[in-house]
Amino acid sequence: MRVRKVQEVICDDLPEKLEGVRRNAGISLLKICKRLDISPTYWYRLERGETDTINYELIQKIEQELSCDFGINFPDSPKRNSKKGRQGMDLSRLQWIKVVTPPADYHSHWAYTPQEIEKMKNSGSQVINHGETTIFPLGFRGKQNVPLEVGDLIALKQHAKITHIVEVLDEQFFGTDEWSNRYVKIIWWKPDTDWASLPHAKEVLGVDLTPMKGTPYLFDSFKDFSSTWKGPDSLKEFQAFVLNQLSKI
Structure with missing residues (x-):
């Protein structure tokens, strides 16, 4: 999946990270999507990697609303610490x-x-x-x-x-x-x-x-x-x- 901000960077693990963020959000997907002004169908397309690009502004909004950091860095932006995505099946709940x-x-x-x-x-x-x-x-x-x-x-x-x-x-x-x-x-x-x-x-x-x-x-x-x-x-x-x-x- 490519994230677009004038230029593009490749984030192959972004769908997995989106799924992990949703699972740990503590609120329903419907509420998440209402805050982001997107549809649940579009969110699941992102999780499945069915969309080639995603606007950087939406990434920033997700990070802000759900208190997460996807660790996406453009060449002209300072590096940030990324959070490790969910590995394998999580049965802790x-x-x-x-x-x-x-x-x-x-x-x-x-x-x-x-x-x-x-x-x-x-x-x-x-x-x-x-x-x-x-x-x-x-x-x-x-x-x-x-x-x-x-x-x-x-x-x-x-x-x-x-x-x-x-x-x-x-x-x-x-x-x-x-x-x-x-x-x-x-x-x-x-x-x-x-x-x-x-x-x-x-x-x-x-x-x-x-x-x-x-x-x-x-x-x-x-x-x-x-x-x-x-x-x-x-x-x-x-x-x-x-x-x-x-x-x-």
Whole structure:
């Protein structure tokens, strides 16, 4: 990606840095884009590197609004200290698990497959499904008051398999009395794999957890979790374990 300020410099890692800034901003993408006067679609195009150039004025505005420094230097400008971008998959916000149970008469054995997400998109739902970026409304039965925050990660469990790790993008639930939704972005999944061949969830999590009713639960709310993962750094150790297990799939 090229950043333009009369002259141009090459910033190959700028898309990754933009993603890292968004993840750590602590506010929703909608609020970020409102402050910057751009659309969420344009932001995600920047994250995916689909835009060849970006105005330097926008870079400066992002740095100002989100208190970051991309370390972009033009030949005639003083050098600045750059911040290191996110390396690999970050599971430091993984603390929730949710069971997904498609009804018996549902037309697919699995929910939120690539095919199902594409159907959601074609039916008019606000879905982004392009390249490695997939964003969709995650459904929850009934009204919800669970304190999910922007940037939190949820492990989705289906048929005793962990099929997705998703990141919460918006600040509150929306929907009807029967169904609530939150927009999420897929952080990890295996879209080209037969999910029946995925390892049992216990192998991925190191403990067998059975959340009920489709409501998201904190991992440490389960007695079996607390008895398996002990100590002051138990959640961090658990997150590192899950990251290692997912890397093997």
